Amino acid sequence: MYPAEFDYHAPTALADALHLLQGHDGTVKVLAGGQSLLPLMKLRLADASTLVDIGRIAELRGIREDGDAVVIGATTTYRDILDSAVVGRRVPLLVDTVRQIGDMQVRSRGTIGGSLAHADPGGDLPATILAVDAQMTAAGSGGTRTIAARDFFTGMLTTSLNEGEVLTSVRLPALDQARTGSAYLKHRHPASGYAVVGVAAIVRLAADGTCQEARVGVTGAGSQAMRAGGVESALQGKALDDATLADAASHAAEGLDLLSDPYASAEFRGHLAQVLTRRALAAAVARARGGPGA
Numbered sequence: 001m002y003p004a005e006f007d008y009h010a011p012t013a014l015a016d017a018l019h020l021l022q023g024h025d026g027t028v029k030v031l032a033g034g035q036s037l038l039p040l041m042k043l044r045l046a047d048a049s050t051l052v053d054i055g056r057i058a059e060l061r062g063i064r065e066d067g068d069a070v071v072i073g074a075t076t077t078y079r080d081i082l083d084s085a086v087v088g089r090r091v092p093l094l095v096d097t098v099r100q101i102g103d104m105q106v107r108s109r110g111t112i113g114g115s116l117a118h119a120d121p122g123g124d125l126p127a128t129i130l131a132v133d134a135q136m137t138a139a140g141s142g143g144t145r146t147i148a149a150r151d152f153f154t155g156m157l158t159t160s161l162n163e164g165e166v167l168t169s170v171r172l173p174a175l176d177q178a179r180t181g182s183a184y185l186k187h188r189h190p191a192s193g194y195a196v197v198g199v200a201a202i203v204r205l206a207a208d209g210t211c212q213e214a215r216v217g218v219t220g221a222g223s224q225a226m227r228a229g230g231v232e233s234a235l236q237g238k239a240l241d242d243a244t245l246a247d248a249a250s251h252a253a254e255g256l257d258l259l260s261d262p263y264a265s266a267e268f269r270g271h272l273a274q275v276l277t278r279r280a281l282a283a284a285v286a287r288a289r290g291g292p293g294a
């Protein structure tokens with residue numbers, strides 16, 4: 001299908017994009033990689049009188065180190081992330097996640113900012129963004145603000161971005177610290193490739209090998225990605241044997257408003273959340289101990 005007619009602007013400065021987003025009547029939308037927005041417009045499930053393409057704004061794209069964090073511009077593509085030695089070394093969990101998204105075409109066009117702003121319940125990145133405690137920066141007519149990952153996802157396809165705001169960058173605390181391991185695992189939908197359930201786990205061990213800190217993000221299972229607080233607190237200070245990981249993982253679906261569709265019932269999604277959490281934790285622990293893929 002063809003989308004309804006729309007005006008198209010491709011500014012090269014963020015200030016111009018913000019002006020366009022403020023200054024139009026009708027529905028004005030940001031266009032990034034177009035991998036989610038354009039199919040929705042073709043299906044007439046989304047409409048826009050004006051698209052503001054942010055893909056030519058140089059300041060929104062790129063990856064840089066900033067002390068103990070890596071900052072990624074919103075229009076940086078999945079491909080750019082996979083090609084980045086900095087991300088591979090400092091936030092390997094992000095690489096683990098991105099390499100499981102879509103196919104080569106989607107990874108070449110899709111952007112980190114587009115994925116997060118779209119907040120698809122089956123999107124992979126939200127689990128990882130939550131687990132690493134990332135911070136999002138957004139710019140709007142009132143200036144720039146920072147939003148913690150925990151406060152960013154507010155519901156199905158909904159974020160705390162305001163009308164006319166542009167997500168400009170994502171700051172991810174680096175994970176290249178001693179005795180720290182991470183892993184992202186998903187059950188991939190056989191048709192779409194999205195996460196039926198996806199789990200991102202980070203484990204930091206104390207010097208005696210017990211759990212100093214665990215952070216777990218779950219996507220796909222519920223209407224929005226969430227931190228699995230029950231899992232995290234069940235691991236705190238514990239020796240990380242198989243029984244402890246399994247016991248902690250049994251809390252993975254707590255607090256989730258489980259989705260159900262013809263492919264996966266709510267019960268199956270809850271089960272997947274527990275199984276994938278246990279496996280992601282086991283992989284993260286092995287890496288924290290310096291095992292394979294550490």
Ligand SMILES: Cc1cc2nc3c(=O)[nH]c(=O)nc-3n(C[C@H](O)[C@H](O)[C@H](O)COP(=O)(O)OP(=O)(O)OC[C@H]3O[C@@H](n4cnc5c(N)ncnc54)[C@H](O)[C@@H]3O)c2cc1C
Nearest residue numbers: 032033034035036037102110111113114115123124167193
């Ligand atoms: C065949 C296919 C398979 C896919 N498989 C997966 C998968 O396995 N896992 C997965 O996670 N995703 C998957 N996707 C989705 C893909 O990751 C999209 O790239 C992503 O969801 C949106 O990114 P985008 O840059 O294309 O954004 P767009 O489609 O351009 O925009 C998406 C939405 O975000 C808004 N937006 C975009 N950028 C910004 C910004 N900087 N500030 C404010 N608002 C903004 C737009 O207005 C729009 O509402 C798939 C897509 C396709 C087509």
